[in-house]
Amino acid sequence: MPSFSRGFHGRPRHPDVDPSRVPPGQYVVDDFPVLSAGPTPRVSTDDWSFAIQGAVDATASWTWAELNALPQETFTVDIHCVTKWTKLGTTWTGVSVDTLLEGVATEAEYVSVWADGGYTTNVPLEDLSDGKAWVVHTYEGEPLEPAHGGPARLLVPHLYFWKSAKWVRGLTLTVADEPGFWEAAGYHNYGDPWREQRYWSD
Amino acid sequence: MSTADPDGLTLDGNAIAGMLAEVFNGAEMTGASRVCASCGQRHAIGEHRLYRGAGLVLRCPGCGDVGLLIVEGDGWREVRMWGAWSVRVPAPPA
Amino acid sequence: MIAAPRVLWRTATVLELVDETPHARTLVLDVPDWPGHAAGQHVDVRLTAEDGYQAQRSYSVASAPEDPRVALTVERIDDGEVSPYLAGELEAGDTFEVRGPIGGHFTWRAADGGPLLLVAGGSGLVPLMAMLRHRMRVGSRADARLLLSARERDALLYRDELEQLAAAGDGLSITYTLTRAQPEGWTGYARRVDAPMLEAVGPAASVQPRVFVCGPTPFVESVADHLIALGHPAAAIHTERFGPTGG
Numbered sequence: 001m002p003s004f005s006r007g008f009h010g011r012p013r014h015p016d017v018d019p020s021r022v023p024p025g026q027y028v029v030d031d032f033p034v035l036s037a038g039p040t041p042r043v044s045t046d047d048w049s050f051a052i053q054g055a056v057d058a059t060a061s062w063t064w065a066e067l068n069a070l071p072q073e074t075f076t077v078d079i080h081c082v083t084k085w086t087k088l089g090t091t092w093t094g095v096s097v098d099t100l101l102e103g104v105a106t107e108a109e110y111v112s113v114w115a116d117g118g119y120t121t122n123v124p125l126e127d128l129s130d131g132k133a134w135v136v137h138t139y140e141g142e143p144l145e146p147a148h149g150g151p152a153r154l155l156v157p158h159l160y161f162w163k164s165a166k167w168v169r170g171l172t173l174t175v176a177d178e179p180g181f182w183e184a185a186g187y188h189n190y191g192d193p194w195r196e197q198r199y200w201s202d
Numbered sequence: 203m204s205t206a207d208p209d210g211l212t213l214d215g216n217a218i219a220g221m222l223a224e225v226f227n228g229a230e231m232t233g234a235s236r237v238c239a240s241c242g243q244r245h246a247i248g249e250h251r252l253y254r255g256a257g258l259v260l261r262c263p264g265c266g267d268v269g270l271l272i273v274e275g276d277g278w279r280e281v282r283m284w285g286a287w288s289v290r291v292p293a294p295p296a
Numbered sequence: 297m298i299a300a301p302r303v304l305w306r307t308a309t310v311l312e313l314v315d316e317t318p319h320a321r322t323l324v325l326d327v328p329d330w331p332g333h334a335a336g337q338h339v340d341v342r343l344t345a346e347d348g349y350q351a352q353r354s355y356s357v358a359s360a361p362e363d364p365r366v367a368l369t370v371e372r373i374d375d376g377e378v379s380p381y382l383a384g385e386l387e388a389g390d391t392f393e394v395r396g397p398i399g400g401h402f403t404w405r406a407a408d409g410g411p412l413l414l415v416a417g418g419s420g421l422v423p424l425m426a427m428l429r430h431r432m433r434v435g436s437r438a439d440a441r442l443l444l445s446a447r448e449r450d451a452l453l454y455r456d457e458l459e460q461l462a463a464a465g466d467g468l469s470i471t472y473t474l475t476r477a478q479p480e481g482w483t484g485y486a487r488r489v490d491a492p493m494l495e496a497v498g499p500a501a502s503v504q505p506r507v508f509v510c511g512p513t514p515f516v517e518s519v520a521d522h523l524i525a526l527g528h529p530a531a532a533i534h535t536e537r538f539g540p541t542g543g
Contacts, residue, residue, distance in 0.1 A: 035254055035255045035256065036253050036254070036255050037253055037255035037256075037259050038253055038259065038261065038266065039212065039251075039253075039266070081256075082256050083256060160256075162255070162256045182255070182256045182257065182273075185256075185257055185271045185273050185280070185282060186257070186271075186273035186275075186280040186282075187256055187257075187273060198275070199273065199275050199280075201275075
């Protein structure tokens with residue numbers, strides 16, 4: 001164990017935070033770190049669309065205007081990144097995935113989420129349902145910045161934040177579970193922060 | 203040769219050369235090279251674009267394809283590599 | 297091709313601190329068993345807090361290989377985690393860990409010869425300064441041109457030393473561009489580095505200079521694009537990108 005450097009403290013930690021809000025192994029941050037597996041795509045909302053496809057009876061898709069015409073929700077959640085930072089009380093506006101799944105007939109149990117830039121992640125369909133996930137376009141009252149996933153990202157706050165795919169463009173419903181970018185790289189297939197499911201071996 | 207990076211968030215292989223040297227037994231990694239499996243171009247590891255996501259990603263400066271992924275756990279690193287890498291690694295003394 | 301020593305963490309002790317500008321400080325270090333370095337290499341710095349929390353950043357070695365003391369120049373980023381400590385709180389006698397020297401692709405030895413084109417954005421000057429200090433120490437007369445971009449004159453690192461180096465008449469020329477604010481009577485460049493500026497500074501692509509570009513990523517990407525457009529082969533352009541915040 002290296003000796004410590006006098007006077008170095010690192011970013012301020014938050015000892016007075018309600019520990020029941022902080023999953024094991026996490027620390028609370030005030031800033032919003034930007035992490036990415038690749039370059040930030042630049043997509044105009046004029047060209048943007050979102051689709052639900054795959055093991056469905058019929059593909060459903062929305063333009064930007066159509067997405068924004070759907071019922072919107074504004075809500076506040078805590079988010080947890082597998083790199084150990086947790087940010088409490090983040091406020092988002094977007095469309096519940098339940099709304100998007102309305103009328104989608106499927107036997108599929110899994111979803112492959114895909115995004116501009118080629119990023120993918122996989123989530124069980126039930127983890128995107130019943131109020132657990134949204135496609136969000138607004139963060140803290142402002143349009144979501146490209147670095148944080150704008151124009152729109154998926155938000156699945158009950159799982160590690162790598163599942164909340166930035167620059168999301170669609171959900172492909174699948175019969176078999178298909179590991180996405182980080183799942184195939186060694187991270188956990190499901191990613192529950194409360195059971196500290198960070199890596200495939202956890 | 204440029205990537206669209208208005209945020210200036212990306213670095214290059216130089217930034218993880220220390221860690222790569224640990225992975226490769228002390229090898230000088232920035233000058234090691236890789237022939238990309240997608241575009242066929244050869245670039246020094248120091249010129250590959252580095253992204254920090256849940257893990258580390260090195261991408262080909264020619265086409266953006268992933269050349270290296272490193273996921274770090276507690277006491278281990280999982281390394282995946284694509285393309286034809288050429289690395290000169292110091293050999294332990296006989 | 298440099299044979300790398302085993303990459304170990306060593307404990308460095310701060311010998312001296314030198315304020316370079318209001319925002320940047322040089323740390324002169326004693327590193328036991330330092331294996332020596334080549335100009336352009338960097339070290340990884342690791343700080344450990346009393347509770348065990350660790351942070352790590354990379355800093356280019358500013359000193360020439362001929363200098364027995366290892367010097368790093370750190371620019372303080374206001375909301376950074378590490379640089380406000382290194383360029384602020386840190387005192388002589390304090391210690392932290394360093395790993396290195398690291399790098400081979402972004403290095404220059406006088407034996408490599410010239411012509412040499414060095415393009416620096418802000419603190420990207422640090423590794424290039426090690427190259428120029430090395431060049432001076434060994435008495436190289438290789439054609440070397442430094443194009444240095446900074447926001448304003450007060451942000452220029454090593455100002456006096458650069459003037460001395462340029463006045464030596466040994467084949468080094470230095471061109472400055474101040475992009476945000478210029479002092480009264482300034483006759484130098486006052487815009488971002490572009491192709492006409494690079495062409496004017498030279499050397500021409502036809503003489504096949506070795507090129508080193510260092511600074512924030514957008515700067516490096518832009519300069520590299522201009523150089524390619526001017527005909528410099530990609531293989532002759534060595535780049536090192538610094539984070540925008542540095543930390």
